[in-house]
Structures are given as structure tokens and as C-alpha cells.
Amino acid sequence: MKYLSILAPALGLLATTSAMPLEERDDVQTVHLTFHAGPTNYTMAIPADGSSHDTNHNDLAVNIIDAPDYNAFYQCDFTAVGNPTLASSISPTGQNQILVGPPSPITQVSCQGMCVPTYSDCYRDGQYVGPCCAGFCAANKCRPWVRS
Numbered sequence: 845m846k847y848l849s850i851l852a853p854a855l856g857l858l859a860t861t862s863a864m865p866l867e868e869r870d871d872v873q874t875v876h877l878t879f880h881a882g883p884t885n886y887t888m889a890i891p892a893d894g895s896s897h898d899t900n901h902n903d904l905a906v907n908i909i910d911a912p913d914y915n916a917f918y919q920c921d922f923t924a925v926g927n928p929t930l931a932s933s934i935s936p937t938g939q940n941q942i943l944v945g946p947p948s949p950i951t952q953v954s955c956q957g958m959c960v961p962t963y964s965d966c967y968r969d970g971q972y973v974g975p976c977c978a979g980f981c982a983a984n985k986c987r988p989w990v991r992s
């Protein structure tokens with residue numbers, strides 16, 4: 845009897861943990877980031893699943909991070925050497941950017957959540973869908989920061 849009561853919760857736990865990744869995989873977005881360190885750069889493509897990813901570039905002092913397809917300033921967490929200030933910005937071509945001052949090595953990144961691609965619904969049937977990945981929400985659709 846004791847054996848059964850211990851086993852049942854264990855099985856229940858197994859069922860939930862094995863089912864969850866399958867459900868979440870469909871929804872996890874990929875975040876593309878370009879880290880600029882003066883004239884050089886490196887890129888990362890990471891899943892927005894909350895997991896931490898090493899940049900493997902602890903030697904480069906990053907001054908600008910491009911995030912063309914994710915609102916990374918709000919939904920990503922950057923671990924840096926020192927304690928730089930991160931500021932949200934928009935490039936002249938309308939791309940999300942994060943400014944790092946003073947320029948500092950970024951060691952780890954994690955991103956979480958979802959965002960709405962440009963020209964998709966940020967409101968549907970009066971319901972908020974989510975933040976725009978790369979622009980702003982107006983008249984129920986995500987619009988690019990800069991019109992091309």
C-alpha cells in the first residue's frame with residue numbers, strides 16, 4: 845500500500861514533465877541577436893524559452909545589440925561584465941537596438957515569452973495578443989517602427 849501511494853505521484857509527475865516540452869515547443873520563438881563591438885560583431889539565435897545561453901565572447905566589449913525580430917530589451921535578460929546601463933533604441937532603418945554603456949562584454953543571454961510579428965494582430969476580437977516584436981501596436985496590428 846505504501847508503495848502504491850509513493851508511486852502514483854511519481855507517475856503523475858513524469859506524465860506532466862514529459863507532456864510539457866511537447867506543448868511548449870510549438871510556441872517558442874527564436875530570437876536573433878547581433879552583438880556589435882565596434883567594427884566587429886557576432887550573432888546568436890536562441891529560443892525564447894527562458895534558458896540561459898553563453899555568448900562565448902567574454903572578450904568583446906559590446907556597444908550595440910541588434911534585435912530585428914524580438915523586443916529583446918523587455919523580454920531578454922543580458923548578463924554583462926561590470927554593470928553597464930542598457931537602453932532601448934531604434935536604428936534609422938527601424939530596427940530594435942539595445943545600447944550598452946559603457947561598452948561591456950556580454951556573457952549570457954536568456955529570453956522569455958512571445959511577441960507578435962509585424963502586420964500580425966496585437967489585438968484580436970478586443971483581446972490583447974501580445975507585445976510587438978519589432979514595432980508598435982496601432983489599429984490592432986503591429987506596425988514597423990519606420991515605414992519602408
Ligand SMILES: *[C@@H]1O[C@H](CO)[C@@H](O)[C@H](O)[C@H]1NC(C)=O
Pocket residue numbers: 878883884885886
Ligand atoms: C558583421 O561583421 C561582418 C564582418 O566581420 C560584416 O560583413 C557584417 O556586415 C557585420 N554585420 C553587421 C550586422 O554589422
